[in-house]
Amino acid sequence: MAAASAVLQSEWTKIRTVSSTVWTLASALLVTVAMSAALCALFKSTFDDLSEVEQATFDPTFASFSGMILGQLAMVVFGVLVVGTEYSSGMIRTSLAAVPQRATFLFSKIAVAGGLALVVGLATSFLSFFLGQALLGEHRTDLGADNVLRAVVGGGLYMGLIAIFSMGVATMLRSSMLSLGILVPFFFLISQILSAVPKAKEVAKYFPDQAGSKIMQVVPDAMGSEKAPYGPWGGLGIMLLWVAVSLLGGYLVLKNRDA
Amino acid sequence: MIEAVGLTKRYGAKTAVYNLSFQVRPGVVTGFLGPNGSGKSTTMRMILGLDRPTAGQVTIGGHPFRQLPNAPRQVGALLDAKAVHGGRSARSHLLSLAQLAGIPAQRVDEVLGVVGLQDVAKRRSKGFSLGMGQRLGIAAALLGDPQVLLFDEPVNGLDPEGILWVRNLMKKLASEGRTVFVSSHLMSEMALTADHLIVIGRGQLLADMSVTDFISANSADFARVRTPGTEPGQREKLTSVLTEAGGQVLSEPDGALRVTGLPLPRISDLAHGADVRLWELSPHQASLEEAYMRMTQGAVDYRSTDDRLAHLQPPVQPGQPGYGMPPQPPVHEVPQQGWYAPPPPGQNPYGGAPQGSYAPAPGPYAPPAAPQPGLPQPSDTPKDAR
Amino acid sequence: MIELEGLTKRYGTKTAVDHLSFQVRPGVVTGFLGPNGAGKSTTMRMMLDLDNPTSGTVRIDGKHYRELAEPLKYIGALLDAKAMHGGRSAYNNLLCLAQSNRIPASRVGEVLDLVGLTPVARKKSKGFSLGMGQRLGIASALLGDPEILMFDEPVNGLDPEGIHWIRNLMKALAAEGRTIFVSSHLMSEMALTADHLIVIGQGKLLADTSMADFIQQNSRSYVRMRSPQQERLRDVLHANGFVVVEAGNGTLEVDGATTEKLGELAAENGLVLHELSAQRASLEEAFMQMTAGAVEYHAHGTDVHSGAAAPGPQWGTTSQGA
Numbered sequence: 001m002a003a004a005s006a007v008l009q010s011e012w013t014k015i016r017t018v019s020s021t022v023w024t025l026a027s028a029l030l031v032t033v034a035m036s037a038a039l040c041a042l043f044k045s046t047f048d049d050l051s052e053v054e055q056a057t058f059d060p061t062f063a064s065f066s067g068m069i070l071g072q073l074a075m076v077v078f079g080v081l082v083v084g085t086e087y088s089s090g091m092i093r094t095s096l097a098a099v100p101q102r103a104t105f106l107f108s109k110i111a112v113a114g115g116l117a118l119v120v121g122l123a124t125s126f127l128s129f130f131l132g133q134a135l136l137g138e139h140r141t142d143l144g145a146d147n148v149l150r151a152v153v154g155g156g157l158y159m160g161l162i163a164i165f166s167m168g169v170a171t172m173l174r175s176s177m178l179s180l181g182i183l184v185p186f187f188f189l190i191s192q193i194l195s196a197v198p199k200a201k202e203v204a205k206y207f208p209d210q211a212g213s214k215i216m217q218v219v220p221d222a223m224g225s226e227k228a229p230y231g232p233w234g235g236l237g238i239m240l241l242w243v244a245v246s247l248l249g250g251y252l253v254l255k256n257r258d259a
Numbered sequence: 260m261i262e263a264v265g266l267t268k269r270y271g272a273k274t275a276v277y278n279l280s281f282q283v284r285p286g287v288v289t290g291f292l293g294p295n296g297s298g299k300s301t302t303m304r305m306i307l308g309l310d311r312p313t314a315g316q317v318t319i320g321g322h323p324f325r326q327l328p329n330a331p332r333q334v335g336a337l338l339d340a341k342a343v344h345g346g347r348s349a350r351s352h353l354l355s356l357a358q359l360a361g362i363p364a365q366r367v368d369e370v371l372g373v374v375g376l377q378d379v380a381k382r383r384s385k386g387f388s389l390g391m392g393q394r395l396g397i398a399a400a401l402l403g404d405p406q407v408l409l410f411d412e413p414v415n416g417l418d419p420e421g422i423l424w425v426r427n428l429m430k431k432l433a434s435e436g437r438t439v440f441v442s443s444h445l446m447s448e449m450a451l452t453a454d455h456l457i458v459i460g461r462g463q464l465l466a467d468m469s470v471t472d473f474i475s476a477n478s479a480d481f482a483r484v485r486t487p488g489t490e491p492g493q494r495e496k497l498t499s500v501l502t503e504a505g506g507q508v509l510s511e512p513d514g515a516l517r518v519t520g521l522p523l524p525r526i527s528d529l530a531h532g533a534d535v536r537l538w539e540l541s542p543h544q545a546s547l548e549e550a551y552m553r554m555t556q557g558a559v560d561y562r563s564t565d566d567r568l569a570h571l572q573p574p575v576q577p578g579q580p581g582y583g584m585p586p587q588p589p590v591h592e593v594p595q596q597g598w599y600a601p602p603p604p605g606q607n608p609y610g611g612a613p614q615g616s617y618a619p620a621p622g623p624y625a626p627p628a629a630p631q632p633g634l635p636q637p638s639d640t641p642k643d644a645r
Numbered sequence: 646m647i648e649l650e651g652l653t654k655r656y657g658t659k660t661a662v663d664h665l666s667f668q669v670r671p672g673v674v675t676g677f678l679g680p681n682g683a684g685k686s687t688t689m690r691m692m693l694d695l696d697n698p699t700s701g702t703v704r705i706d707g708k709h710y711r712e713l714a715e716p717l718k719y720i721g722a723l724l725d726a727k728a729m730h731g732g733r734s735a736y737n738n739l740l741c742l743a744q745s746n747r748i749p750a751s752r753v754g755e756v757l758d759l760v761g762l763t764p765v766a767r768k769k770s771k772g773f774s775l776g777m778g779q780r781l782g783i784a785s786a787l788l789g790d791p792e793i794l795m796f797d798e799p800v801n802g803l804d805p806e807g808i809h810w811i812r813n814l815m816k817a818l819a820a821e822g823r824t825i826f827v828s829s830h831l832m833s834e835m836a837l838t839a840d841h842l843i844v845i846g847q848g849k850l851l852a853d854t855s856m857a858d859f860i861q862q863n864s865r866s867y868v869r870m871r872s873p874q875q876e877r878l879r880d881v882l883h884a885n886g887f888v889v890v891e892a893g894n895g896t897l898e899v900d901g902a903t904t905e906k907l908g909e910l911a912a913e914n915g916l917v918l919h920e921l922s923a924q925r926a927s928l929e930e931a932f933m934q935m936t937a938g939a940v941e942y943h944a945h946g947t948d949v950h951s952g953a954a955a956p957g958p959q960w961g962t963t964s965q966g967a
Contacts, residue, residue, distance in 0.1 A: 003714075003747060010745035017737035018730060090728035091738075094785060097693045097722055098745045100711045258696035267877035295776055295804040390681055415801070418681035418830045419932055444804045447833030483922070485904070524873070524919045538905045541869075541922025551805055 007099055015082065015112055016150040024078035025116070027132070028159065029124045032071025033131060039066040041131040047139060060141040061221035062149045064132020065125065068155065068216075069192075072162045072209070075117060076183045079166030083250075084176025093259055102255045106171060108138040108249065114164040121159025125152050134217075147232075154215030154236065161236075161243050162187075165208055166245025168216045172253045212239030260285055260439055261306060262408060265315030268301050268462075275301045276462040278315065283457070285406070288433045290453030290470070291442040294555055298462035300338075303411055306440075307336055319407050331360035335400035335407040337393070339644060349387075350380040370398040370535045375424075385508055388415025397425070407438040414448055426452045431600050439549050446548035460555050470547065475553045478545030482523055482531075485515040485539035493535045500533045501526065515539065646824055647692060647720075647793060652701035654687050654703055654848075661687045663848035664701065669826045671792070674819045676856070677828035680936055684848040685828050686724075689797055691720055700734040705793060717789030723782040723796045731771025734760055735781050738770055739788060748789050756784040775802025783811065793824040800834055812838050846936050856928070864926030864936045868899045868907055871920035876930035881914050884908075896920070911959030 015021050036258055044061050047055070086092040099105040131151045133140040143149050170179040189208055194204040204210055214228055214235030221227050228235065261283035267275040276298040284288045293299045304310040307316050308324030316323060327333055347355070353367045371377045374394040379387075379545035384395060393416050400408055410429070414422045429452055433439045443449050449456075449470075456473050458466040466473055484501075486493040488599055498508050498516060519524055523542055530537050647669040654662040662684040669675045675810045690696040692703050694710035696703045705713065705720055713719050737754045757766045760780040765773070770781060779802050786794055789837075796815070815838055819825045829835050835842075842859050844852040852859055862868070867890075872878045875895055882889050882894045882899060890898040899907060904923050911918050 006715075006747045007745050007786045010741045013737065013741040013744055014730070014733070017734065017741070019734045020732065025856075085730055085732070089730045090725050092728075093690075093693075093695055093724055093730045094742065095745075096695055096741050098717050100694045100713065100716055228813075258690070258695070292805075295774070388681070414831075416830075418676075419832055419929060419936075420680055422830065422832075423933065424930070444802075444808065445800075445831060445834070446805055446808075447837075448831070451833075485908075486965060487905070487909075523871075524917075527917055527919050531917055536908055537918060537921060538908040539921055539923070540918055541904075541920060548805060548809070552809065557803075 004108060006106055007104055008112055010099075011109045011112040014109075015116060018085070020085070021078070021116075022079045024074050024081060025120045028071050028074035028078065029120055029127070031074055032065075032124045032159075033068050033127045035067025035103055036060075036064050036128040036155035037067070037131045037135055040064055040135040044135060044137050044139060052205070057219050057221060058139065060133060060139050061077075061129065061148050061218040062138050062216055063125040063136065065131045065151075065155050065216045066161065067128060068124075068213075069188075071124065072159060072187060075121070075159050075163040076089070076166045076187060077180065078117060080170045080176055080179040080183065082109065083167050084179055085163075087174045088176050096259050098197075103251060106251055106254055110164060110167055113167060114160060117163035118156065118160030121163070122153065122156030123126040124159055125155030141218070145218070150232065150234050151216045151218050154232065156235065158212045158215060158239070161212060161239055162209065165239075165243045168243065169235035170248025172246065174253070174257075177247055206238055208239045208242035211235040260321075261317065261319050261440060263306070263315070263317040263320075265303070266302065266305060266312050266317050267314040268298070268305060268310060269313045274462055276312075276459075279459065279464055280315075280411055280465050281457050281464060282644070283438055284455070285438040286433060286436050286452040288429050288439045288441060288452055289455045289457060290449045291440060291459075292446075292449065292551060293332060293459040293465075295444075297460050299459065300411065301462075302459070303336075303338065303440075303442065305407065307334070307338070319326070329360060329403075332362065332403035333405050334407045334409070335403060335405040336411075336538070337400045337413055338411050339396070345379050346383055346385060348381050349376050349384050350383060352395065353398060356399055362403055365593075366402060366404075372402045373401060374398040390418060390421055393417055394421070395470060397428075401618070405437075408440065410439070410441045410481075412443055413441060414443070414445065422448065443446040446546065446551055451545035458554060459550070460609060465554055473554075474545055474547055474550045479552035480542065480544050481517050481519045482521070482526055483511065483515050483541045483543055484518055484526060484537060486530075487536055487538055488514065496533055497530055499536045500529050500535075504529055608621065646706055647694070647826060648704045649688075650702050650704075652688065652691060652694065652703060653699045654684070654691060655699045657721060661848050662691070662773050662845075665845065665848065665850055667843050667850060667853050669793075669824055669843070671842070672819060672822050673840040674815050674825045674827060674838055675841045675843060676835045677826060677843050677845075678832075678835065678932060679828075679845040679851075682831075682847075683845050683936075685845065686797065687848075688845070689722075689724060689795060691830065692795065693720070694725070695724075715748075715789070717742065717748065717791060717900040719789070719791050720793040720795065721786030721789055721791040721830075722794070723779070723786045723799055725782070725797070727778050729770050729778070729785075729930040730951055732769055734767045734785075735770050735773070736766040738781065739785055742785055742835060743788055743936075746789055748937075752788060752790075756787045759787060760784045776804060776807055778831075779803055780807070791823075794818060794826070796825075796827040798829055799827060802827065802832060808834065813932075832927065832932055836928035844932070844935060851935055859935075860925055860928055860931045861893050865900070865932035866923065866925045868902050868904050869920060869922050870897045870907065870911075870918060872897075872911070872916055872918050877914070878911070878916050881910065885910060898924070922961065 040063055043058075047058075050058070086095060096102070096105060129143075133142065141148055143152065166183055170176065173179045173182070178235065184196065191204060191207050191209050194200040194207075195210055211228075211230070212235055214230070215232045217232065252256060263282075264280050266276055266279040267274070269321060279298075279302060291299055291303075301310060305312050306319065306324065317329060324330060324334065332607070350367060350371065353370065354364060357364060357367050368377070371380050374397050376394050376398060377390065383523065384392065387395065393413065397410070397413065413425050413429070417425060422628070426448070429441060430438050433454070441449075441453065453470055454470050457464070458473070468476070486497055494514070499519060501508050501516075501518055502533075504521060504525070506526070507516040509520045511517050512550065514577075521529075523540060525538070527540060649668070650666050652662055652665040653660070656912055665684075673791070674794055677689075687696060692710070692908060694703075697912055710716060712760065715876065735757065736753060739748060739756065743753050754763070754766075758777075759895060760783050762777065762780050762784060765777065773781065783796070783799065786796065791808050794815075799811050799815075801809060806815050812834070815825050815827060819840070827838065836856070839856055842852060843850070844859070848924065854862070869892070870878065875897070879897060882897070887902055888900045890900070892898050904921050908921055911921070
């Protein structure tokens with residue numbers, strides 16, 4: 001079997017030698033941090049205008065992650081492109097001829113790209129948190145407070161898992177365009193819209209992004225959000241399940257279909 | 260008729276085409292040859308008015324392309340097989356072209372039939388293979404039933420049947436009195452298709468002559484002579500007789516003799532006189548490829564060539580290709596006249612290198628060599644980098 | 646050595662490759678021929694384990710491809726010139742391949758040098774011309790210094806120098822005892838490169854034979870003779886039972902004889918010959934003859950064989966021939 005370390009090294013070279021890695025990850029970080037900061041500043045200046053319920057359940061930690069709704073899309077793009085460009089460029093045939101063991105190939109790629117996404121995700125969540133808190137003024141919290149560290153680390157995990165989930169989906173669909181065409185509207189529109197529709201929102205609660213984002217809340221049901229039948233770690237577990245399913249699906253497609 | 264006069268194209272500091280003048284006449288297939296980067300595509304693009312010449316001009320039937328009234332009905336071109344909107348069907352692609360030029364829709368179905376795409380006419384061209392794309396491109400070129408046709412690498416991606424078909428199609432078009440101008444890198448294909456050749460190198464005209472003239476001007480014809488393999492003495496005897504008579508004799512790998520400088524009947528008479536029996540006496544003409552290689556040697560705008568040729572090539576005196584040395588019996592090995600002989604084993608980068616140790620040692624067939632400073636860009640420069 | 650045994654691939658009801666069994670032996674260049682749609686590409690992809698066979702096996706030096714730990718060191722393949730990531734430089738594209746098979750990075754520079762891409766090694770490969778992409782693909786095939794090499798249409802996009810170079814490269818690699826398997830549509834090119842041929846049509850093996858035998862079996866070969874004593878020559882040939890065809894210009898064409906035999910015959914009879922040469926059909930002719938029944942027409946319409954489909958104002962009617 002091809003040595004996993006060799007394949008990991010190869011995948012690391014692949015990732016660091018394409019410019020899309022830099023621009024997708026950089027936008028994930030910058031967009032999240034900038035948008036979160038802007039919203040935190042907005043919260044501070046308009047705090048008095050918020051409804052009483054919202055004021056009562058105001059979650060300064062969660063507020064400093066509010067930019068992730070946009071920033072996660074860059075993570076989706078990163079995850080999709082890491083896999084999808086193998087197919088769109090035809091590189092997949094060269095890659096598989098070099099590493100015919102499909103599992104070694106796929107999981108090395110996921111490990112490297114997923115690891116990188118996690119690192120960038122963590123950097124993003126910590127940066128967002130500190131900048132957000134600085135801008136929230138008297139409404140701020142700090143890392144030492146209950147559950148705050150869990151939420152901040154959880155924010156990083158969330159970003160990384162979104163990317164890994166996208167990689168699995170792209171491996172199943174074997175196309176960047178198709179994957180982006182499904183994932184971006186899903187995370188940006190469908191999931192958000194459904195979570196506001198009665199009945200549908202019962203299902204939407206179990207979507208990967210809805211479930212996974214619970215880990216970032218310090219105040220349960222923060223800022224008037226819906227009650228969930230699971231806790232923060234339960235939510236992350238549901239998200240992990242989604243990720244596992246997408247990876248398994250991706251692996252089965254890669255293993256059984258002609259390259 | 261296509262006529263270029265003093266055609267010149269510069270991209271910044273690089274001169275792609277310089278002072279090119281030639282005519283492409285109707286009624287024959289004219290081949291357009293040149294190494295990569297020699298300016299062939301640029302010239303074709305200028306003929307079609309896609310690029311504007313820096314100086315000089317090129318006309319089709321007396322008019323620059325852009326001033327041709329209803330150009331699509333006078334000139335058909337296949338430049339890039341994939342220059343088609345992939346989402347459209349083959350038929351609607353052609354239909355849109357036909358409508359632009361005011362060609363009746365019925366003609367679309369005709370050309371689809373001609374190129375054999377009628378069965379897939381309704382399919383989106385995105386799923387087409389290179390060969391099918393090529394056929395679609397040829398259909399587009401034929402659409403306006405034009406008198407002047409340009410084809411850039413027409414057999415690309417076609418299978419042997421397709422290649423034969425394109426070859427016959429071009430000959431047929433020429434025989435109807437049309438002007439057919441074809442560029443290709445496939446010398447063997449060109450030799451079978453073209454009647455006339457225009458060869459350029461580094462943007463300048465190297466040759467404008469018939470294929471036959473081109474081959475005889477750029478290579479030496481020779482005779483292959485074999486004596487009975489059972490009697491080695493006869494071979495020696497014939498060699499010395501032929502050498503005395505002023506012929507040049509070289510040895511071929513299978514033991515036959517390669518004789519230049521003597522006509523066949525004379526060889527026959529000399530053999531007869533020396534009482535040598537012949538097992539073979541056959542005339543050989545060099546291939547178009549050999550002739551082309553000889554001609555373009557100096558003009559190849561190519562990083563790999565000089566170095567490689569230095570290894571592969573026999574010491575050739577200019578003007579006396581291959582046979583410049585005074586003949587001396589012990590018979591010389593045939594130099595790379597055929598150019599197909601592999602370089603001696605053992606002199607290559609892999610030869611002695613044990614598995615896993617990658618000794619760098621470019622062999623005789625290594626094409627590479629850094630581009631010489633001062634030379635223009637490497638030939639395969641990205642087309643879009645211009 | 647590559648061994649195929651009963652290799653079969655079906656897509657739904659369509660059989661692309663049908664019980665294909667053959668061996669590709671080391672030391673010679675083996676050409677792989679067949680019309681479009683004959684299943685050449687599918688076969689080559691199955692050899693590299695990119696496509697899963699419906700049944701049958703391919704063995705590389707006795708092993709399944711997936712059992713090869715570092716396959717690039719056994720077998721190098723050029724399947725598709727553009728099978729590289731365009732956003733990556735030529736060097737980096739090769740580097741990640743090299744790393745995955747633990748090939749030293751220094752080898753990347755060597756193969757780039759070998760194919761003449763050193764000057765553009767740091768350029769993104771998406772700007773490469775077809776010819777440069779082809780060279781990059783060839784470099785990737787040579788990367789692991791493998792004993793087996795597969796090339797699918799290697800001369801595509803190369804200019805005459807490049808064509809000449811790759812031809813000599815393949816022959817030299819074969820002469821070192823490597824296994825070279827090359828597919829091409831260019832018969833004239835194949836005739837110059839390959840020693841052995843494997844021909845398939847509609848997924849089935851049509852021929853597995855040496856180049857010389859293939860041409861001989863699938864076309865007419867004859868000996869052309871010219872002599873100032875033509876009358877006597879013809880009489881001598883007739884007397885010895887040879888079939889002679891007069892071809893004009895004072896040439897005689899003799900079927901079913903070797904030049905050796907005819908040379909001796911002429912010498913015995915004191916005849917002067919001005920030409921005595923074996924005439925062989927081209928590989929293209931032989932190939933056309935052999936595959937005439939096995940060509941798949943699905944996408945090519947009916948006029949493929951009608952030669953030039955009589956272009957002209959009346960094309961529509963004349964193109965339906967054959």
